[in-house]
Structures are given as structure tokens and as C-alpha cells.
Amino acid sequence: MKPNSLTHKRKYIGIERIQARWGIAFVIPAILFFSLFSFYPILNALYTSLFDKRVLSLLPPTFMGLGNYIYLFKSADFWNSVRATFVFTFGTFMPMVVVSLAFAVFLSLVKNKKVRGMFQIAYYTPAVISSVVAAAIWLLIFDPRGLGNQWVNFILNTPGVDNKWLADATMVQLSTMIVYFWKYIGYFIILFVTGLSTIPSSIYEAATIDGANPWQSFWRITMPLLKPTVVLVSIMAMLQCLKTFGTQYLFVQGGAPRAPINVITLNIYTTGIRNQRIGRASAMSIILFIIMLIFTWVQFRTSKSEEVEY
């Protein structure tokens, strides 16, 4: 569509204008949608977080500046939520990234393509079911008389010990991590498998000719070249863990103690919907948003500087 004679030029501009109008027409529905359901709500949350607003209150919301934020920063309950969220996030995403990377490498060593595919499907299946179903299954496994205790006691050879999966404050945190790890491990393994498949084999061949053993190949070739994927997947896993809700919600509903697993999202839900303190819940939402924004920013920074080309 690049005319090189003058006679075509006028007509060309006309088409360009019409084209531009079509382009705008195609894009407008999405713009309206995102304005109404993404940008307006986040601005509204920012605004509401400055007010003492309750749902069923007859009093008009009163402006309190940063009052909600100050309240939260002084509130032990909120700090507990921050702690719960970060414990869950780091306790889940770090093992998840390390283990899924290891398994992606293991899978890449499986010769038979069909067998490898079957492994991938087996690992991925838990990611297919919904998180409430996952939590429901594990609630039964973590029953004092359930499979969880039976397995652990079998492996550690400690018959009759109750590990208090759902009752003990530390164990219940570990339990939520196990559920999440179980559900998403396959998903992350496949992310790494995809990342590994972009590394050209010629590099490995060259290294082998130069006398590198597989261990050296892994640390000197795979790891450096996979670093962008590792960074990306880590941040993604981290962002997902920060947003966790379903597992904790169902565990609390199922009778587990709330405080150890009262993550920020659960706290927002309780404060805003159950206790109807919208202003305070909005302030919490904004803090969560800022935390995630920082992580996303880190992601963009690192992934930009780490881009590799073969």
C-alpha cells in the first residue's frame, strides 16, 4: 500500500483517513469497557479510601484524609494480614519456582515425546479444577484422621501423630501453601518447559564439543539463558500468590483459624462486605494495588534489561 506516484497520493490520504476511522471504531467498545470497569473503579477506590464510608449508614460519608491509612498502619489486624500475605507469597512462590524449574529440566531429559506429554498432563491436571474444589479435597486430606497424617506418619515413621494441619497456627499456613503449590506446580512447570524450548540446541552441542559436562551445561548455559524466563515466572508467581483468596476463604469457612491465614484479600472482603466499612477496605485495596504495582515495575525493569537474543 505504498504509492509512489503523485497521482495516487490524494486518494491514498483519503483511504488513510477512512482506515483511521475504522480503527477507532473497532477500538472504542474496549476503551469504554476498560474506562468503566477498570479505570473508574481504581480511581473510585482511591477517592473512597479518603472517606469514612459505610454501606448501610444514613450518615453521609465523612472526609477523613489519610485517616483510613493511618488507622491501618496502626492496626495490628492489618499488619497481621500483611504478614500472612507475605509469608504465604514467599513460602509458596520460592519453592514453586525452584521445583518447577527442576522438573522442567528433568522433563526435557525424557526422550520419548509421548511419555513427556503424559507427564505434563498429569502435572497440569490440578490446575484445571477450581480452587474451591482443590481446597475442599485438601480439607478432607488434612482431617486429623485423614490421608495427610497417614502419609506423613508413614514417611517419617511416626505412627499415631496428629500434625494438626488445620488447627495449629503454623501448620494451617503450611497447609494453604501446599494446596496452592499442588494446584499451580504443573502450570509453572509448563511455563519453564516453554522457556527451555527456546534455547537452541546448537549451543549445547558446541559446549559438549568443548568438553562441558551436563552439570556445567546447566549452570553455564541453561541458567543464564533462562534467566529472563525465571525472572518473569517468579514475578508472575509472586503476583498470583499476593492475590490468593479462594483457598484461605474455604479453609476459614471449613473451620480453620482465621488469624494465621487472614491474607489481605480476605481482610478486604471481610472489612468491606461483611463489616461494610467501605472506606477502610478501599484503603486496603489501594495498598495492595501499590504493592503489586511495585512488583510489576520490578518485572518490567528486570525483563527489559535481561532480554537475550540468539
Added chain:
Amino acid sequence: MDELRTSRFSSRVPQVLKNIPWARVIIWTALIGMVVFTVMPLLFMLTASFMTSRQIVRMPFNWIPETFFVTNFLQALRGNDGSWIFTRNILNSLFVATTVAITTVLIASITGYGIAKFKFKGRNFVFMLIMATMMIPFEAIMIPLYMVTTSFKMQDSYMGLIVPFLVSAFGVFQMRQYLTTFPTEFLDASRVDGLGEFQIFWQIVFPNCAPVIATLGILSFRGQWDNLLWPLLVAQSEKMKTIPLYISKFAEEKLTDEGAMMAAALIASIPMFIMFGALSKYFIGGSAVYESRKG
């Protein structure tokens, strides 16, 4: 493409096994151990759904149910209050997830097409703006979103469950990336043939996006099938609830029998298992992406 990848790796395998003989044992143990870890709980769900609650918590656990206790499934469908609302709730989930999958694919593809193939002022700005919404976690905007929904009188309705998820920023991103490489000559040729712009999109562009449409559709469907937080806010009456809400309500009721719980969980997972069985390559191919706006 896949063939290439396979040969790439298989060429390395003999070296590894020659140099470290025990590597094979360790790797296979680990690989199979992980299968046990991921599959066991699912098998547990399957087998426990046919057991009485006494059999489920028995020590040691017997993996093969002695009797096929089908009452569990009846109990799961009937509910503790005998309202049979399960059927309605699972149909709600199917309807909401299917609708969201369709609208996401349609709107995302037309938007992605507009951004990828038309030059207009502010095109990059529009793209950046849509990408920026991916950074907004759903959890941070759910309360204002709920108020928007209420002001449109859409709470406790299908509209309320569907409208906030009509399209996703990630969908737009994926379609745009895919369509950027779409040959412009096709479009120009169609224009010369006298097709309207909308016809070109619908007859030329859309049918050529099948793989990315499948991936995006599955992703959107699964996102809604798994969505707990938003229906928790919006669906107040029993008949508007979706399946995750039913499961969580069923789990908290004291009366609930463990076997019936697993039966409900199993029935609730069947649609996803069928989809995964039939379309696993799109699931696994499509997982290499960031899921935004997941509840």
C-alpha cells in the same frame, strides 16, 4: 516446531546418561513422585465420592471403595435443604463462563485487530492504556466495581456476573500480538474485491485466528469457572449462585457428609475435565500466559 524441539533435547540425552549413570534413576523417581503428588488428591476425590463418611476418614485409608455408595451424588445434587439448587448453580456457571468466553474472544479480537492493523492517532496510547489495566488487581477494585454494578441495577443477575468480564486486557494483548503478523496483503486484496471493513474482519481475519481464539476462549472460560470472589459479592440469591459458591457453602454446612462433599466437587469438575481431555494442547499451550482478572 515440536518435532524440532524434541530432536534438540533427545540429542542431549545419551551424553547425560553416559556421564552420570545414576542420574536416570533420580530423575525418574522425581518425575514419578511428582505424578503421585499431583494425581493422588484427584484420585482421592474420585474414590471418596463413592464412600460413606466413615470409610473416608478410616485409618488406614482403603483406596478401593467397598460399596459404590451412590447416595453421595444424590445428596450432592439435592443439597442439605433438599432444594436441588446444585443443578441451577452449575448451569449458571456454564452459562456465565460460556458467555464470557464468547464475548472475550469477540471483543478482544476486534480490538486487537483495530490496534494491530489500522493506523490512527493515539493508537499506541490506547494500547498502553489497555495494557495498564493488567496491573490493576481485581481484588483492589472489587468494591467500587460492586458499586458500579449496583448503580446499573445489575446486582444479583446474570448481567452482573458477566458484564465486568466482557473482555480482558490480556485477551486484547494476545489478539494484537497474533494479528500484527497477519499479512496486510490479504486485507488489501479483500478491500479491492469490495468487502466492507467489518466483513473483512468477520470473514477474513476472525476465521484465521482459530488457535489463539481457542486458547483465549479456554482461558476465559476457566477463569469464570473458577471465579469465587466476584459471585460472592454479586450473587446474593441462591438461584443466581455459581458452582464455586455452592461448593463453599456446602463445605461450611455442618450437616454435609464428606462423601457428598467429594461427589459435589467431582461433578463440579467434570466439565473442566472433559474440556481438558479434549483440548489439552490448548490448555498447555495457553498456560504460557499471564491470567489477568482472575477472581
